[in-house]
Each structure stands twice: as C-alpha cells, then as structure tokens.
Amino acid sequence: MNLKEIMREAGIVGGGGAGFPSYAKLADGADTLVVNGAECEPLLYTDLVLLQKEMPMVLAGIAAVLDYAKIPRALLCVKDHTAKRLRLTDGTKLAGNIILKVLPDVYPMGDEISLIYQATGRVVKPGNLPITAGVIVYNVETLYNVAQMVKKSAVLTEKWVTIAGDIPEAIVVKVPIGVSVASLFEKNSIIVPEGYVVLDGGPSMGKVIDPESAVVTKTTKGLLILPPNVPAVESKFLDGEKSIARAETACCQCTRCTDMCPRALLGYPLEPHKMVRTAKGVAEILPQMVLTANLCCGCGICETLACCQGISPRAVINEYKALLAKNKMRYVAKEDVEPMPEREYRMVPSERWASVLGIAKFDKVAKYVGRQTDFDRVEIYLRQHIGAPSVACVADGDFVNVGDKIAEAAEGLSLPQYATISGRVTLFDGVKIVIDKVDR
Numbered sequence: 001m002n003l004k005e006i007m008r009e010a011g012i013v014g015g016g017g018a019g020f021p022s023y024a025k026l027a028d029g030a031d032t033l034v035v036n037g038a039e040c041e042p043l044l045y046t047d048l049v050l051l052q053k054e055m056p057m058v059l060a061g062i063a064a065v066l067d068y069a070k071i072p073r074a075l076l077c078v079k080d081h082t083a084k085r086l087r088l089t090d091g092t093k094l095a096g097n098i099i100l101k102v103l104p105d106v107y108p109m110g111d112e113i114s115l116i117y118q119a120t121g122r123v124v125k126p127g128n129l130p131i132t133a134g135v136i137v138y139n140v141e142t143l144y145n146v147a148q149m150v151k152k153s154a155v156l157t158e159k160w161v162t163i164a165g166d167i168p169e170a171i172v173v174k175v176p177i178g179v180s181v182a183s184l185f186e187k188n189s190i191i192v193p194e195g196y197v198v199l200d201g202g203p204s205m206g207k208v209i210d211p212e213s214a215v216v217t218k219t220t221k222g223l224l225i226l227p228p229n230v231p232a233v234e235s236k237f238l239d240g241e242k243s244i245a246r247a248e249t250a251c252c253q254c255t256r257c258t259d260m261c262p263r264a265l266l267g268y269p270l271e272p273h274k275m276v277r278t279a280k281g282v283a284e285i286l287p288q289m290v291l292t293a294n295l296c297c298g299c300g301i302c303e304t305l306a307c308c309q310g311i312s313p314r315a316v317i318n319e320y321k322a323l324l325a326k327n328k329m330r331y332v333a334k335e336d337v338e339p340m341p342e343r344e345y346r347m348v349p350s351e352r353w354a355s356v357l358g359i360a361k362f363d364k365v366a367k368y369v370g371r372q373t374d375f376d377r378v379e380i381y382l383r384q385h386i387g388a389p390s391v392a393c394v395a396d397g398d399f400v401n402v403g404d405k406i407a408e409a410a411e412g413l414s415l416p417q418y419a420t421i422s423g424r425v426t427l428f429d430g431v432k433i434v435i436d437k438v439d440r
Contacts, residue, residue: 003068003150010149011156011218011415015141019219019385021415022142026069030136033065033074034119037082037140038103040110041202042354043164044222045366047140048082049172050160053368054144055086057151059095061143064150066097069136075101075119076140079109079350085365106347108204108299112137114262123339126268126295127332155403157420159216162366163190165199165225165359170366176402176420177218178378178435181211184223187372192225199224203232203357204300218384230358231304235312238303243315247276250309257302257313263295265346267337270295272302272313275320283320291331293320301348305356376437378420380406382430387413392433398425399438406433 001009008023035058037047051058062074076098083089083102090102101119103109109118112130115137117123122133130137138146141160148154159177164170167190175184181198185191192198192211199206200220216223226233257272264270270292283290302313324330354360383389390407400406400419407417423437 003064006149007146008409008415010145010154011418012142012145012149013156013218013385013415015139015145015160015221021385021387021413022138022146024413025131025136025138026065027131027136028069029131029134030069030071031073031134032120032136033062033069033071034116034130034135034137035062035074035076035140035143036110036112036115036137037076037078038110038115039079039082040108041204041206042107042350042357042359043170043224043363044162044202045164045170046160046162046172046221047078048085049366049368050140050144051078051082051086057147058140058144059098060151061145061147062098063096064146065136065138065143071136072097074098077101077103077115077119079103080105081350104347105350107301107350107353108262108297111262111297111299113266113297117266117339123266123337125333125336126270126292127330155405155418156218157403157418158371159218159220161216161220162222163188163225164222164364164366165362166193166196166227167225170364171369172366173369174371175216176373176375176378177216177384178380178420179216179375180377180379181209181214181216181223183375183377184216184372185211187375188369190225193227195228197226197228197233197236199226199233199236203359204304204353205298208233208236215379215381217381226359226362232357232359235300235303235314238312238315240315240319243312244280244319247311247313247316248279250311251276252309253277254308256308257306260301260306260346260348262299262301262347263297264340265343266339268292268295269333269337272296272317275317276311276313280319283323287323287327287329290320291324291329293317294324294331296321305348305353373421375421377423378435380417380420380433380435382407382417382432384417385415387415389430390415390417392427392430394425394427394433396425396427399423400425400435406435
C-alpha cells in the first residue's frame with residue numbers, strides 16, 4: 001500500500017478537530033505543506049506540548065508526506081508565544097526543507113484560510129479547497145500520527161487532549177480514544193463545580209457536553225471547565241430562531257460585524273451585516289440570497305466582539321448554513337479575491353480575545369502529565385469523521401486486543417475504527433462499540 005492507502009487504513013483524521021479523513025487531502029499539485037501548530041483558540045496547549053515532547057516524530061511525519069506527495073517544502077506554523085517557548089525563531093530550518101513560520105498572536109489564526117494567507121501570502125478562492133492554491137494543510141498531531149504509522153506500523157488508538165479552564169492546573173494527556181470524560185477527570189482528580197459547563201473544543205467554537213456521558217473522540221482537542229456566566233459559555237446557549245427574530249428588529253446597520261470578520265478582511269464576499277438584515281422567510285424562498293453563509297468559519301468575532309446591539313450574527317449565519325445544507329447549495333468562486341489593506345490593523349490579539357470571552361484569568365500553560373491507559377471501558381463511535389460512518393466488523397461478546405480492527409471503512413469517504421483497550425465487545429445499534437476490560 002502507498003502512504004495514502006496506509007493513512008486511510010490507520011483511521012487517521014485531522015488532529016485539529018474538524019474530523020476530515022486525512023488521506024483524502026493527499027492530492028497532486030501542491031508545492032507547499034502547511035503544518036498547523038497555531039493552536040487557534042485560547043486555553044489550548046496540545047500542539048505546544050506535542051511539539052515540546054515529540055518534535056522528531058512530527059518532523060518524520062512531515063517528511064513522509066513531502067516524500068509521498070512530492071511537495072518541495074513544508075512550513076511548520078506556530079504562533080509567536082509557541083515559538084518563544086520552543087526557543088525557535090522565524091525561518092529556522094528544522095530539517096531538510098522544513099522551515100518554521102512564526103505567526104502573530106491573533107485570533108483566529110488557526111483558521112485554515114487565514115493560516116494559508118499568513119504563511120504563504122496566497123488567498124484560497126472562496127469556497128474552494130486549499131489544494132487549488134497549491135497547498136495541503138495538516139495539524140501537527142495528524143503528522144505525529146502519520147509518523148507513528150510509518151515508523152511503528154501503528155493505527156490510531158490514542159488522542160492528545162488539553163484539560164483546562166477554571167481548575168488549579170491545566171494539563172495535557174494522551175489517552176485511549178473512547179475513554180469517558182468522567183473517568184478521565186476522576187483519574188486526574190478534576191472536579192466540575194456545580195453549575196459549571198464542560199466544552200469539547202475551544203472556548204469560541206467548542207461544544208457543550210455532558211461530562212457524565214461524553215467520551216473522548218478522534219476530534220477532541222480540549223476539555224474546558226468553565227463557569228456559566230462568562231461570554232464564552234453564554235454564547236453557546238443562544239437560540240438561532242430567536243437570534244434571527246431579534247436581528248431583524250434590533251440591527252442598527254453599523255456594519256461592524258463585517259468590518260471585523262476575518263474572512264471578509266481576506267476579501268471573501270461574506271457580509272454578516274447583510275445576513276442579519278435578511279428575513280428568514282425570504283431566505284427560505286430564495287436561499288441563494290444567503291449563499292455566502294457557507295464561507296463563515298464560525299469564529300464568533302461578530303457575535304462577542306463586534307456587535308454593539310447584543311445580536312449574534314454567527315447564530316443567524318448558522319441557521320442559514322443549515323438552510324443551505326438542506327437545499328444542497330454551497331458557494332464556490334471562480335475568481336481570485338484580494339485581502340483588504342486594513343486587515344493587518346483589524347486582527348484581534350489573542351490576549352484581547354481571551355478577555356472578551358471572559359476566560360483570560362483561566363489561561364495557564366498546560367503541563368504534560370503523560371500517557372494514561374489504565375481505563376476499564378471505552379465507547380468507540382462509528383461516526384467520528386466527516387463522511388460515511390464506519391461499519392462494525394465484530395460481534396457481541398468478541399474479545400479484542402488494543403489495535404484490533406473493530407469497524408471497517410464504508411464506501412466513499414470513510415475510515416475504519418480500532419480497539420483502544422483490550423476487552424469484551426458490546427454493539428449498540430450501529431452507533432457505537434463499547435469495549436469493557438475483562439480478565440481472560
């Protein structure tokens with residue numbers, strides 16, 4: 001098998017959190033591999049710790065992709081604070097044709113489109129894939145996993161996760177995929193205070209989860225424990241329908257949400273203020289009126305920082321994204337766009353963004369506490385990636401060892417799944433496979 005086939009068989013998805021099957025990104029025509037170590041959101045330190053502890057493996061993964069795809073160069077992109085902690089400077093040659101690229105400490109620099117422009121000066125045409133600009137983008141954890149696969153013939157069974165927020169010490173752990181959040185917290189003596197919220201992901205784009213029932217998946221980048229009264233959490237409970245109704249009456253037409261939009265500043269034809277003014281009834285009849293909603297990266301700047309009326313353009317746009325998905329419509333441009341000259345002066349410093357979200361006081365550089373494997377149960381969901389869910393290939397009562405295949409890839413865009421602990425299998429209605437540790 002070639003590298004692309006091996007990556008698919010290993011079950012590797014993007015380590016940044018989107019869940020796109022990594023093998024599907026390998027395509028002809030790239031001249032630059034952009035490695036995303038930007039750690040887009042506050043409180044997350046997974047990439048920093050991974051680079052501190054496993055830089056040789058990350059570089060080996062980069063080299064493997066460069067060799068397979070015949071890409072001339074790679075840019076390992078990190079924010080300025082990460083470069084300083086790694087004691088590296090912009091332009092440092094890390095190995096072969098792998099160069100360090102230092103990015104400004106601004107939000108949302110980990111957004112793929114913003115990252116590509118900052119690193120290479122190229123703007124991906126709106127609605128197009130990075131390969132159309134000659135670029136392939138992988139997260140550093142993805143490339144660490146590629147190296148594990150190449151050097152050790154390993155399949156994807158573990159995940160690096162930041163646990164942070166309103167807790168005494170932020171930590172990074174490496175744990176089996178499918179371990180319950182509750183057992184992970186218990187093992188690390190982490191208590192969720194009454195009324196607090198747990199997010200899977202960053203404070204801006206992460207999702208609220210129930211820590212008693214949620215598990216670590218292939219897309220879990222961080223687990224954040226936050227009080228309910230900070231803007232980062234309050235925004236998670238906004239009602240999309242109510243946001244649209246409010247927006248139709250309360251918008252003062254100041255255009256500030258568009259003026260601050262990172263995608264608009266790159267020249268994308270995304271104008272949140274016009275989305276806010278568009279009545280939902282009209283959009284349902286003429287969905288092409290909100291077609292550019294697909295270009296939104298969901299960063300939340302329009303909602304938490306820009307709007308002075310308490311409106312959530314992001315919530316409105318999310319409603320329109322769902323409408324477009326229902327109608328199977330998406331925006332794809334053929335023309336090039338030019339970044340706005342004022343972009344450099346409107347980027348949001350990371351420290352300011354953390355303050356706006358109300359979580360700056362919880363920002364602590366995470367400590368690596370190591371690999372933790374002693375868990376009694378895992379739940380492996382068959383849908384942990386974009387595309388078709390995996391198909392179980394084990395039966396109730398089967399005994400499996402770590403690394404055994406428990407689900408095959410489906411037709412089309414899909415990935416297999418593997419046992420992450422040894423134990424007895426239970427199937428749950430084509431949704432998940434539970435493995436309980438037992439003594440044989």
